[in-house]
Amino acid sequence: MPVALGPTGIRHAKREGDGATPAGLWHVERLLWRADHGRRPVTSLPARRLRPDDGWCDDPADRCYNRPVRLPYRASHEEMWRGDALYDLVVVLDHNARPRKAQGGSAVFLHLARPGFTPTAGCIAFRPADLRRLLKDMRAGTRLKVG
Secondary structure: OOOEOOOOOEEOOOOOOOOOEEOEEEEEEEEEEOHHHOOOOOOOOOEEEOOOOEEEEOOOOOOOOOOEEEOOOOOOEEEOOOOOOOOOEEEEEOOOOOOOOOOOOOOOEEEEOOHHHOOOOOOEEEOHHHHHHHHOOOOOOOEEEEO
16 A cells, blocks of 8 residues: 655654654554544554644653643644644554654654655655554554564
């Protein structure tokens, strides 16, 4: 199935803001979804509805780097409640989670692709039907090999 990756391709040495999709063996942790844009997908993953005040810290100097945060948040962050539908389905991976390294990359998710599969900031993006199909077979700990 087609996917969109970061504009600089797949790299083993992922750095914050480099536009690369990190190579490695990652584990699926949980699903976040926009309930106002569709039903909860069929999956065995732990799942939570996104809220308008959900964010994800991408500031390497902050203690919550590469973790979910509540908005408003003082440090640099991504807004998870997006207007473009890319985060209507978000699968959280364990990339740079334990241990977290400053500058090691943050907010690397599986999510929905833009029309034409234009590049992501480093995530892996799918057509909605393809991601929903994959979610049916995912559970916490499912392995994802990139690269």
